[in-house]
Amino acid sequence: MPIMLRVDELEPGMVLANSIINRFCVLLARGRRLTEYDISALRRKMPEALVPVIDPVLDEVVDFQEDAHDRQVSSEVRRNIASVVRHVGNSVRAGMALEGPNVAGMQAVVQEMIRYLEENPVTMAIIEQSARWNAYLQEHSANVFYVSLVIGNTLRNYVKQERERCSALRYIPHAMDLTPLATAALFHDLGMVPIEHLYKKSEPLTDHEKALVRAHPQRGAELLPAEIDPMTRLVVRTHHENQDGSGYPQGLHGEQITVFARILRVADAYAAAISRKAYHKAKSPIRALYEMLHGDYARLYDPVILKVFASITQPLPIGAKLKLANGQWAVVVAHNRANPFKPQIIIAFDELGDPLERSQLRPPFYLGERSDVRIAYFAGEDLHFLNDLPDWHDDVRHVHLERLGEELLDFMYP
Numbered sequence: 026m027p028i029m030l031r032v033d034e035l036e037p038g039m040v041l042a043n044s045i046i047n048r049f050c051v052l053l054a055r056g057r058r059l060t061e062y063d064i065s066a067l068r069r070k071m072p073e074a075l076v077p078v079i080d081p082v083l084d085e086v087v088d089f090q091e092d093a094h095d096r097q098v099s100s101e102v103r104r105n106i107a108s109v110v111r112h113v114g115n116s117v118r119a120g121m122a123l124e125g126p127n128v129a130g131m132q133a134v135v136q137e138m139i140r141y142l143e144e145n146p147v148t149m150a151i152i153e154q155s156a157r158w159n160a161y162l163q164e165h166s167a168n169v170f171y172v173s174l175v176i177g178n179t180l181r182n183y184v185k186q187e188r189e190r191c192s193a194l195r196y197i198p199h200a201m202d203l204t205p206l207a208t209a210a211l212f213h214d215l216g217m218v219p220i221e222h223l224y225k226k227s228e229p230l231t232d233h234e235k236a237l238v239r240a241h242p243q244r245g246a247e248l249l250p251a252e253i254d255p256m257t258r259l260v261v262r263t264h265h266e267n268q269d270g271s272g273y274p275q276g277l278h279g280e281q282i283t284v285f286a287r288i289l290r291v292a293d294a295y296a297a298a299i300s301r302k303a304y305h306k307a308k309s310p311i312r313a314l315y316e317m318l319h320g321d322y323a324r325l326y327d328p329v330i331l332k333v334f335a336s337i338t339q340p341l342p343i344g345a346k347l348k349l350a351n352g353q354w355a356v357v358v359a360h361n362r363a364n365p366f367k368p369q370i371i372i373a374f375d376e377l378g379d380p381l382e383r384s385q386l387r388p389p390f391y392l393g394e395r396s397d398v399r400i401a402y403f404a405g406e407d408l409h410f411l412n413d414l415p416d417w418h419d420d421v422r423h424v425h426l427e428r429l430g431e432e433l434l435d436f437m438y439p
Contacts, residue, residue: 027077027089027344028356031404035064035076042077042344043096046153049104055093075404077344080373083356086386087371090359092343095147102138102174103152103167106211109134110166113211117218123250135207142174149339149360150175154299154307161224162214165296170210172292176334177203180288183329187284206285208253209260213289216245216261224302239265239273256285264289267325287327291334294322309406311340314365319414336362341403348402350409352376355398358389366411367392 027042037060045053047070053063059078067074083089109131116123150172154164177184185200220237223230230238246262263277263286270278272290282290298313308316316322318335341347345357347370354374361368371389374380392400392411399412 028080028083028346029075029077029342029344029404030346032064032067032072032074032076035059035067035078037061037064039078042079043093045071045074045076046100047071049100049107075342075345080356080380082380082383083371083373083386086383087358087389090343090369092149092151092339094145095149095151096153098142098145098147099151099171100153102142102171103164105134105138106170107163107167109211110163111160113215114162114218114221117215117248123248128250128253131211132204132208135204135211138170139174139203139207142178146178147175148337150334150337151339151342152296152299152310154301161300161302162217162221165300166211166214168296168300169213169289169292170207172296172334173210173289174203174207175337176288176292176330177206177285179333179337180330183333184284184288187280191280191283205254205256205260206288208257209264209285210289210292212245212249212257213261213264213293214241214245215248216241216243219244243274256283259283260285260289264293266290268327269324271325284327284330287330291317291326291330294325295334295338309340309404310338311366311403311408311411312406314338314340315411315414335365338365340365341368345403346374347400347408350399350401350412351397354378355400361391364393366414372398 030039039059041053041055041057041059044051044055045067052070053059053067057063067076113123113131116127152168152172181201181203184203184206185197188197188200189195217238220234220241223234223238226234242262242265246258249258249261260283263275263282266272266275266277266282266286267290268279268282268287270276294317295313298308298316299310301307314335317326317331323331339360341357343357343360345368347355347357349355349372353372353376355370356373357368358371359369369389369391372381372387390398392398400408402408
């Protein structure tokens with residue numbers, strides 16, 4: 026399994042643990058032994074990337090959690106959806122109306138991806154960002170689609186319960202069907218296509234431009250063809266509504282917002298936060314998740330969906346090399362569904378960054394289990410703030426027991 030290294034830490038002869046992918050294309054294949062030319066190319070094209078390389082010693086003494094399948098499924102789904110979004114964008118830019126037969130072909134891809142995810146379930150929702158990505162809407166929509174479907178598949182019973190609880194009907198046929206969620210995720214930013222030039226602005230938006238952005242959910246719903254499922258149109262129109270009523274365009278809150286839109290809201294916010302744009306630097310996955318869970322943004326989201334999303338997110342990836350407060354270095358061995366900020370780690374490097382002898386290696390443990398081990402940095406980012414976070418999982422178990430159900434609790438707290 027990999028250790029994630031910065032590009033400037035790479036040396037010729039290191040072997041890639043996972044393929045290096047950019048814009049859904051493989052740049053360097055898994056198992057490749059890096060050359061000086063490879064490293065120079067990565068310095069030019071992906072200077073901020075974290076590169077997974079094999080550590081033969083740790084592989085022999087530690088059972089790393091395997092995430093290659095999750096990465097493959099993520100890449101396959103997002104690649105297909107990005108292609109559809111590109112086609113949609115080109116049609117809208119050309120002034121062509123989205124008509125039933127055209128949308129039917131797109132929805133066929135959506136159904137294929139729904140089946141693919143059902144047949145290839147994942148443990149973690151992994152998003153690999155492209156370097157110097159210019160077509161923001163394509164990658165963003167693909168990421169939102171993928172994350173929304175992973176959340177939806179995890180929460181099918183909750184989806185059914187919420188749809189029926191918030192409806193005048195006691196029973197809704199096909200209440201667990203995720204097609205409206207998937208189709209809405211595909212089209213959720215359709216209203217941004219006519220104003221996508223705003224993504225390339227480096228200066229703050231004007232009041233007029235802000236108004237255009239706030240109008241994009243309604244505009245996107247209007248651009249959908251008449252034949253589209255009414256629930257899909259509703260989700261597109263309401264995907265920026267917030268749990269506390271502070272969203273737009275209607276200021277809906279809580280149960281006034283369909284559960285599909287609440288799922289999409291979480292996926293959209295996370296995918297946007299970790300994406301590069303001209304007007305702001307991308308946040309790291311761990312910073313984005315921290316702000317969503319523990320910052321002021323937490324009030325914007327359905328708490329059940331947010332906590333379940335956190336349990337299937339890997340903000341500190343398998344193989345992440347963490348600088349500890351005592352100067353040593355640890356490597357992430359496994360994700361922790363009960364608390365994404367406290368993964369299982371093994372201390373593997375000394376204060377100088379040199380590998381520990383095999384006899385010095387001790388069994389893996391979870392961050393937080395030992396009072397003498399505190400995280401300091403990952404990839405140059407200061408993470409001291411994670412050491413004193415409250416444990417949120419017990420609160421979730423107590424407050425949301427009835428809404429989560431025993432099946433989900435078993436998933437989150439195995």
